[in-house]
Amino acid sequence: MTLPEQPAFRQSPALWQSGWYRYAHALASPNCGPRPAGAQIDLIVVHSISLPPGEFGNGNVQRLFSNQLEWDAHPYFQGIRGLQVSSHFFITRTGALWQFVACGDRAWHAGESFYRERGQCNDDSIGIELEGLEGNTFEAPQYETLAGLCAALLQAYPVAHIAGHEHIAAGRKHDPGAGFDWILLQNSLALPDHYFPWQR
Numbered sequence: 001m002t003l004p005e006q007p008a009f010r011q012s013p014a015l016w017q018s019g020w021y022r023y024a025h026a027l028a029s030p031n032c033g034p035r036p037a038g039a040q041i042d043l044i045v046v047h048s049i050s051l052p053p054g055e056f057g058n059g060n061v062q063r064l065f066s067n068q069l070e071w072d073a074h075p076y077f078q079g080i081r082g083l084q085v086s087s088h089f090f091i092t093r094t095g096a097l098w099q100f101v102a103c104g105d106r107a108w109h110a111g112e113s114f115y116r117e118r119g120q121c122n123d124d125s126i127g128i129e130l131e132g133l134e135g136n137t138f139e140a141p142q143y144e145t146l147a148g149l150c151a152a153l154l155q156a157y158p159v160a161h162i163a164g165h166e167h168i169a170a171g172r173k174h175d176p177g178a179g180f181d182w183i184l185l186q187n188s189l190a191l192p193d194h195y196f197p198w199q200r
Contacts, residue, residue: 016156019102021149024089029065029100031086031108036123041103041157043125044150045110046185047087047165048132048176052076056093056131065090065100085109087127089149095141097149103157113168116161121168126153135177143181147188160195167197 015022035041051060052074063069064085071081087109090098101107109127113119128146132138153159164180165173186196 019104024099029086032101095145115168134175137179
């Protein structure tokens with residue numbers, strides 16, 4: 001699979017176009033659906049992913065989210081064969097930003113989850129995957145891109161909470177893990193504590 005260049009329609013001067021972010025490379029995923037009627041997009045969920053674990057920059061995450069991963073290309077892929085998942089956004093180690101699902105639609109990133117006294121977090125959240133290994137550290141360009149994206153989401157949607165996959169699926173998921181710098185993100189966005197997991 002050859003990863004596409006940023007398509008021409010993304011060059012609009014508007015920051016958002018039907019839920020697609022101007023500064024992201026667009027690669028539409030089939031793994032999505034409509035949000036429930038009345039859903040409020042008030043949660044950002046931060047994840048980490050690499051395929052195979054610990055290997056970066058190979059395009060495999062983009063292939064997974066677009067159902068184009070070659071399952072026989074690596075032994076690790078046998079354990080996830082047939083998996084159909086997506087996230088709204090993916091940030092590479094170099095800070096490049098990809099988008100797979102329009103923000104108005106429901107991506108398949110959270111799985112079984114519970115946060116803010118609500119379950120089914122896919123219904124009302126935006127999923128952002130960081131290229132990285134669970135528990136390890138992330139790169140400065142990733143934090144820069146993440147902060148810019150979160151700021152844009154905060155302007156466009158009624159976001160009131162930012163949490164990790166580990167917080168919405170406690171005990172089942174552990175990403176982004178101890179290597180993620182929540183305080184750096186908080187300071188970059190100048191947000192009060194109540195947005196974050198320690199002050200739900």
